[in-house]
Amino acid sequence: MKSFWDESRSVKSKTSLTTRGHTIGTMHQLEHVLQKIEQGSHFLVTSHARPDGDAVGSALALAQVLRKMGKTADVILADGVPVIYHPLPGAETIIHSSVIPSAKAAGHYDAAIILECDSVQRSRVEGLNGHFLINIDHHPSAKAFADINWFDHKACAVAEMIFRLAIAARVRVTPDIATCLYTAVLTDTGSFAYSPTNAHTFELARCLVEHGADPAHIAQNVYFANPISKMRLLGVALGGLRQEGAVTWMSVTRQDMLNCNALDEDTEGLVNYALSIAGVEVACFFREVAHDRVRVSIRSKGAVNVAEIAEEFGGGGHECASGFSTLGPIAAATDRVLSELRSRMLRSSSQKSSSHPS
């Protein structure tokens, strides 16, 4: 059976760009990315601060692809790699730094490749601006801030784009690369649960498994390896769970974090428990990060586009998963976000009832 992935092998011919309608524009950008990589020798790979599975998995996979192409690649992330991603092949090689090491300052890298960031600042790595920048992103909120910008809003994870890059570069996708990419796809699709998940997502997963990713082993590492601090924090958050119609919300303070001996990464995914309630369409998670700063995560089951709400507050993300940081304290932030949610949900329900008169 011929997979559509094979089509990208003929990227240079430009004759097969209609396999997926949306690749027509993006394939051209992929070609630019490949050209720049082929011309250079030394590359820096980074992604957003507070990296998730897609950021870590895709950065590690891309670095391995670059090395297979005979290049050097350093992965630099401003924040530490969450413990559940430590078993990923190459995770120990990630440079954890908010500034490019001075030995590798301006001129050392032929390009810095930035994954799923809507700005250079989103990486929170200083010193990127002096470099040739390549921006690879799959979010609707993607912005063309770099010298080369390759976007695919239909990609389920930036990992899907890295896989296509590897195929287009004729790099053999090793089990290590496949493991990193599969972990990224698994986590960015919410275990194949978010609404953009379709047959194509599973075809990508199938390809990655065929290339050596072990689904059971990866799921064990990601979903059955929580630190107890995270479970204690979940208990605190659920203890304060609130509901108003189809909206739920919960919060944790810095004191809660201290009491539970919790790390930043222990807050990841807690919001999904608030969304898991029957009849709930939107869940918010408020986390005090400084005395006047609150980090907000919003999740939706699909009826409400929470990327729009995050953008309203200067953040971004997907229709079903978004986030931003806003002025505290938690109570004030909660009021602002809830009133924005109420008015949007009211507006969309009145639009629906006026377009479908009973």
Ligand SMILES: [Mn+2]
């Ligand atoms: Mn992603």
